[in-house]
Amino acid sequence: MKIHEYQAKQILAKYGLQIPKGEVAETAEKAAEIAAKIGPRVVLKAQIHAGGRGKGGGIKLANGAEEAKKLAKDMIGMKLVTHQTGPEGKIVKKLLVEEALEIARELYVGIVIDRAREAVVIMASTEGGMEIEKVAAEKPELIFKEYVNPAVGFAGFQARKLAFQLGLAGETHKQAGKFITGLYRAFEGTDASLVEINPLLITKQGTVLALDAKMNFDDNALARHPEIQAMRDLDEEEPLEVEASKFNLNYIKLDGNVGCMVNGAGLAMATMDIIKYSGGMPANFLDVGGGVSEEAVTNAFKILVSDKAVKAALINIFGGIVRCDLVAGGIVKAAKEIGLNVPMVVRLKGTNMDAGKKILEESGLAFYAADTMKEAAEKVVPLAQPQVKRS
Amino acid sequence: MSILIDEKTRVVVQGITGGEGTFHTQKMVEYGTKVVAGMTPGKGGTTHLGIPVFNTVAEARLKAGANAAAIFVPPFFAADAIMESAEAGIEVIVCITEGIPTFDMIKAKAFLRGKASVLVGPNTPGVISPGKCKIGIMPGPIHAPGRIGIISRSGTLTYEAVDQVTKLGFGQSTAIGIGGDPIVGMKYIDLLKLFKADKDTDAVIMIGEIGGTAEEEAAAYIKKEFNKPVIGFIAGQTAPPGRRMGHAGAIISGGKGTAKEKMEALEAAGVHVAKSPAEIGLKVKEALNKK
Numbered sequence: 001m002k003i004h005e006y007q008a009k010q011i012l013a014k015y016g017l018q019i020p021k022g023e024v025a026e027t028a029e030k031a032a033e034i035a036a037k038i039g040p041r042v043v044l045k046a047q048i049h050a051g052g053r054g055k056g057g058g059i060k061l062a063n064g065a066e067e068a069k070k071l072a073k074d075m076i077g078m079k080l081v082t083h084q085t086g087p088e089g090k091i092v093k094k095l096l097v098e099e100a101l102e103i104a105r106e107l108y109v110g111i112v113i114d115r116a117r118e119a120v121v122i123m124a125s126t127e128g129g130m131e132i133e134k135v136a137a138e139k140p141e142l143i144f145k146e147y148v149n150p151a152v153g154f155a156g157f158q159a160r161k162l163a164f165q166l167g168l169a170g171e172t173h174k175q176a177g178k179f180i181t182g183l184y185r186a187f188e189g190t191d192a193s194l195v196e197i198n199p200l201l202i203t204k205q206g207t208v209l210a211l212d213a214k215m216n217f218d219d220n221a222l223a224r225h226p227e228i229q230a231m232r233d234l235d236e237e238e239p240l241e242v243e244a245s246k247f248n249l250n251y252i253k254l255d256g257n258v259g260c261m262v263n264g265a266g267l268a269m270a271t272m273d274i275i276k277y278s279g280g281m282p283a284n285f286l287d288v289g290g291g292v293s294e295e296a297v298t299n300a301f302k303i304l305v306s307d308k309a310v311k312a313a314l315i316n317i318f319g320g321i322v323r324c325d326l327v328a329g330g331i332v333k334a335a336k337e338i339g340l341n342v343p344m345v346v347r348l349k350g351t352n353m354d355a356g357k358k359i360l361e362e363s364g365l366a367f368y369a370a371d372t373m374k375e376a377a378e379k380v381v382p383l384a385q386p387q388v389k390r391s
Numbered sequence: 392m393s394i395l396i397d398e399k400t401r402v403v404v405q406g407i408t409g410g411e412g413t414f415h416t417q418k419m420v421e422y423g424t425k426v427v428a429g430m431t432p433g434k435g436g437t438t439h440l441g442i443p444v445f446n447t448v449a450e451a452r453l454k455a456g457a458n459a460a461a462i463f464v465p466p467f468f469a470a471d472a473i474m475e476s477a478e479a480g481i482e483v484i485v486c487i488t489e490g491i492p493t494f495d496m497i498k499a500k501a502f503l504r505g506k507a508s509v510l511v512g513p514n515t516p517g518v519i520s521p522g523k524c525k526i527g528i529m530p531g532p533i534h535a536p537g538r539i540g541i542i543s544r545s546g547t548l549t550y551e552a553v554d555q556v557t558k559l560g561f562g563q564s565t566a567i568g569i570g571g572d573p574i575v576g577m578k579y580i581d582l583l584k585l586f587k588a589d590k591d592t593d594a595v596i597m598i599g600e601i602g603g604t605a606e607e608e609a610a611a612y613i614k615k616e617f618n619k620p621v622i623g624f625i626a627g628q629t630a631p632p633g634r635r636m637g638h639a640g641a642i643i644s645g646g647k648g649t650a651k652e653k654m655e656a657l658e659a660a661g662v663h664v665a666k667s668p669a670e671i672g673l674k675v676k677e678a679l680n681k682k
Contacts, residue, residue, distance in 0.1 A: 084633075113497070113573065113574075115602075115604070116603070116604050118496075118501075118574050119497060120497070132645075133646060136645075150497045150498050150501040191492055218493050220466060220490045220493065221493070221494065223467070224467065224492075250637040252634050252636065262547075264545065264546045264547030264637075265545065265546075265571060265636055265637025265641060266543070266546060266549070266571070266598070266600055266638070266641075267546075267547040267668075268636070269600060269601070269626035269627040269629075269636055269641070270624070270626045270668035272627075272628075273626060273627070273628040273667070273668060275629075276628065276629045277666060277667045281629075282629055285630070287636075287637040318554075319530075320530030320533070320547065320550050321414075321415075321418070321528060321530055349551075349554065350550070350554075351532075373668060374667065377669075
């Protein structure tokens with residue numbers, strides 16, 4: 001799960017980390033009010049779940065409350081397009097209004113899980129303010145890493161080492177070491193999957209603070225962090241994906257026009273792949289779960305066909321423990337309830353597949369049947385093309 | 392022969408009295424798996440499905456001679472269950488549970504270091520040596536005894552591959568789901584080493600997916616040391632970056648872990664890579680003919 005910058009900073013503050021003075025505004029008036037309180041010079045930062053905000057006009061400097069109000073008026077409600085939002089952009093609903101600070105140095109600290117090493121890794125770099133992937137590609141020697149021993153946790157000497165590698169000394173070095181240690185505590189304490197402070201700011205006075213903050217969380221651990229769960233912003237998510245998540249379905253909207261509905265994540269990805277391989281483009285990823293229930297099929301069906309971009313759909317079910325006749329029953333029920341608006345190819349495989357196919361045939365609905373994945377994909381792709389006449 | 396499990400394997404089911412545990416224990420017993428014990432804390436001394444239930448895994452090992460474990464406990468307790476089995480000296484631990492927090496798995500894996508146990512999963516359909524033993528939730532009837540090894544990060548996609556192989560008349564020596572999570576127990580290389588030593592495995596199918604670098608690491612090992620044909624497929628060629636595709640581990644992050652990179656690494660290692668999931672079985676045939 002992702003959260004906004006201002007929320008990440010709230011969490012960091014709870015862990016004793018320094019953040020700039022600031023507050024969230026949803027109106028231009030409120031932005032002016034905050035600017036009057038903490039200004040005169042303030043930074044207005046659009047709160048969306050995507051990076052690259054500065055280049056897209058989502059971060060602006062204001063001198064005084066009047067200018068803050070004027071800028072905020074333009075920013076709130078604007079459609080912000082960055083390299084991470086896609087061309088459709090995101091509507092800005094909230095601004096973080098923060099004191100403008102005098103920058104001496106911009107550094108980088110990030111924490112992620114290194115899958116190959118099976119450990120948490122703390123990364124620090126002198127190249128703050130840049131995309132870390134770019135630094136890793138161009139100047140990997142400027143990224144310093146410390147791996148955390150799971151039994152012991154992040155050790156003090158590791159924090160000191162990183163702070164020295166960042167070229168810090170004296171009181172600033174001490175502060176930075178404390179900051180990195182606190183950041184690890186926040187990461188572990190919230191079951192985060194990523195924390196990124198970019199830039200980590202050293203002010204002209206030598207203070208260390210988080211100028212920006214990004215936190216993502218392990219979805220599998222959210223149930224033990226209700227306070228983090230409460231930070232979920234549904235406005236930032238695709239409405240159909242939100243709807244799917246209510247039924248514990250994994251749905252991701254894509255750009256193509258061939259809808260698909262599959263049991264199991266691997267098979268769902270493979271089904272998308274074979275659609276592409278057969279000359280089409282998948283409209284979505286939709287995993288109804290390996291052990292799919294009739295109810296899950298019905299809900300998934302509704303979500304699948306409510307995407308207007310879908311011109312034809314492929315249902316690919318490998319019934320193992322799950323019986324294909326049950327799945328077929330769910331499909332027919334849903335199709336009768338909401339109508340079969342797009343041509344639909346159904347491939348049922350595994351336990352009771354013949355009974356399943358019979359249910360589909362006898363439903364009187366115009367399903368296209370297929371025995372193999374290949375056949376299913378080759379049938380559905382032409383059906384999604386507008387020039388093909390549907391019989 | 393087969394790897395990891397066979398007709399001599401004696402299984403304790405952790406979480407046997409739960410819904411999933413009960414259902415799949417029945418299915419495993421029907422398949423012929425020797426389920427010798429169940430384990431549910433507080434229910435020791437009772438029986439469930441005619442199987443003795445113990446309070447601890449250590450007792451199940453001591454009194455019922457269990458040497459393998461199947462874990463069906465809820466996500467927040469599963470890492471603990473893995474550690475309990477390892478501490479009790481269980482040789483093969485198969486954790487079916489999906490949804491374990493990553494931090495819990497990091498700790499469990501650290502706990503396993505230096506212990507004799509091997510872990511399969513979590514978030515896996517399990518392990519099956521057809522005709523001998525099944526520890527997991529995969530449908531038994533699609534499998535057939537044979538000489539093809541299968542290693543996969545997926546569930547139903549593995550069934551698809553198994554089905555293709557069985558239809559072509561090959562059958563499987565052992566099929567293992569290594570799990571769809573970012574942190575799992577045995578990885579491709581651990582299992583390739585076992586298949587290399589197994590006289591009754593002629594070729595191995597490796598089914599990977601986007602995310603992480605396990606396939607690339609396996610490719611490097613195959614190139615250097617593996618002497619049997621390997622057939623590969625990578626799911627997620629059309630997956631968008633930055634999105635978790637169902638499995639917690641299936642995510643392209645920071646531009647890394649794409650299907651393209653993995654397919655290229657496997658091809659460079661001499662693996663017969665199927666571009667379409669429908670071609671996995673045919674690629675096996677092709678690879679065996681070339682041999």
